[in-house]
Amino acid sequence: MTITQENGTAAVAGGPEDAAGGDRAEETARWRASAVAAVPADRAAAEEGIRLAYRSAGLAGPERVVWAGSPREGVTLIRRGTDFGASVREAVRTAPWAAERRRLHEELGAAGWSRRWAETGGALWDATQALVDRIRAGVLDDLAEDDPAARTEIGLVLLDALLGQHDAPWLAALDTDGSPLAGPALVCRSAGWWWPFEKVAVVCERPVALHRDEAGRLDHGDGPALEFPDGFALCAWRGMPVTRAFLDELRTLTPERIRQEDNAELRRVMLEYYGYDRYLSDSGAQPLHRDGTGTLWRIALPDDEPVVMVEVLNSTPEPDGTHRTYWLRVPPATRTAREGVAWTFGLDAEVYEPLKET
Amino acid sequence: MYRQGDVLIVPVADEAVPSHVPDAPKEPRDAKGRLVLALGEVTGHAHAVLGRGELVREPGPYGPFLLHLPEGGRVVHEEHAAIALPKGWFRVIRQREYVPGSVRLVAD
Numbered sequence: 476m477t478i479t480q481e482n483g484t485a486a487v488a489g490g491p492e493d494a495a496g497g498d499r500a501e502e503t504a505r506w507r508a509s510a511v512a513a514v515p516a517d518r519a520a521a522e523e524g525i526r527l528a529y530r531s532a533g534l535a536g537p538e539r540v541v542w543a544g545s546p547r548e549g550v551t552l553i554r555r556g557t558d559f560g561a562s563v564r565e566a567v568r569t570a571p572w573a574a575e576r577r578r579l580h581e582e583l584g585a586a587g588w589s590r591r592w593a594e595t596g597g598a599l600w601d602a603t604q605a606l607v608d609r610i611r612a613g614v615l616d617d618l619a620e621d622d623p624a625a626r627t628e629i630g631l632v633l634l635d636a637l638l639g640q641h642d643a644p645w646l647a648a649l650d651t652d653g654s655p656l657a658g659p660a661l662v663c664r665s666a667g668w669w670w671p672f673e674k675v676a677v678v679c680e681r682p683v684a685l686h687r688d689e690a691g692r693l694d695h696g697d698g699p700a701l702e703f704p705d706g707f708a709l710c711a712w713r714g715m716p717v718t719r720a721f722l723d724e725l726r727t728l729t730p731e732r733i734r735q736e737d738n739a740e741l742r743r744v745m746l747e748y749y750g751y752d753r754y755l756s757d758s759g760a761q762p763l764h765r766d767g768t769g770t771l772w773r774i775a776l777p778d779d780e781p782v783v784m785v786e787v788l789n790s791t792p793e794p795d796g797t798h799r800t801y802w803l804r805v806p807p808a809t810r811t812a813r814e815g816v817a818w819t820f821g822l823d824a825e826v827y828e829p830l831k832e833t
Numbered sequence: 834m835y836r837q838g839d840v841l842i843v844p845v846a847d848e849a850v851p852s853h854v855p856d857a858p859k860e861p862r863d864a865k866g867r868l869v870l871a872l873g874e875v876t877g878h879a880h881a882v883l884g885r886g887e888l889v890r891e892p893g894p895y896g897p898f899l900l901h902l903p904e905g906g907r908v909v910h911e912e913h914a915a916i917a918l919p920k921g922w923f924r925v926i927r928q929r930e931y932v933p934g935s936v937r938l939v940a941d
Binding site for chain 2: 803818820
């Protein structure tokens, strides 16, 4: 394993175990990229992966591969489909997955397997699974918002999907090259969700747009955070689902409108979008407290707890020499800026004393 | 203690480190051989430690990470100045924000 001089001391041991870990880290980064790819499917590669998965399972392969613009369209095609044959999900994906996992578990032992998962799929799981859950919820709401029977039926179809690019976390943990999982792995790198049936495979395009924040949550103020080529889209602000109409309204917000919003969560989004700094100046708010850590502000809201925020300067200057300012909301009972900043790190004001900040 | 953006690194006395921690599974280094304390999903920018050492995921009062630097090290980030750390054990704390009814992590 080559550890570059970028590491400074270049002191990482170069044993074979470390080499495998380094390669795996690069491989995990590639799976991570597959999970969030928002580019058109590589249809030829995906169809090859699908046929390979059938072949590995000892099946003849689908007579037809049908493409859908999104998981929503995929579900619609399957509900209308009359001659697809039975699902072969178990043979194509689930059985080889279970066998490969069992083989690795025996080879690595419980602790080794646990470590493998932490190094690979575990790092991708939370963000990917949150996205999958949001897509499932979005499809259900779009196709059958008020129809419990249809929701149950659609929910089952959704649970039956192989997740294509969103299967990346567990594929990252297993050995896929030359294994019975090579087919599903190729689909993961090439396309979105898919459903294998005896005669037909239904496979979805990947999104055309995916906007997330640094924590990996869906997040976009100027349009859908996730959008597929057929128009299926989800809007979200820092992970919180919002409607398209709400998003459109954000651009014309006024302080008055923000104060009138009854829903506290939506009002929080409005405040964040409008900008705490702008709202503070528009509403003539006065700082509550200043000290070496920053400034504490308070905005009173009718029939709601006040918004109390610390305004903090970034210690590392921007290229132009200025310091970026940011606001963090803290509990309403906060009395000093130091207490507020300390709270953001789970500490008491008297122990919060960084030697160095950048 | 040391602060780099949304990450606080707090020294922990050797005797306060739980006895199972030195033998606990270590977090893997990334493809560049670094110990990643926090990774930005979108930019890929990371608060990361260069140099010898180990990172242990530790739920509970010391969590999520305990960092051991037997010879000291440097914590780097693409948008923040590097910070030199002395040798010893540290607790890594991610910044959080108050949201009525819950709390959410900050990511810079």
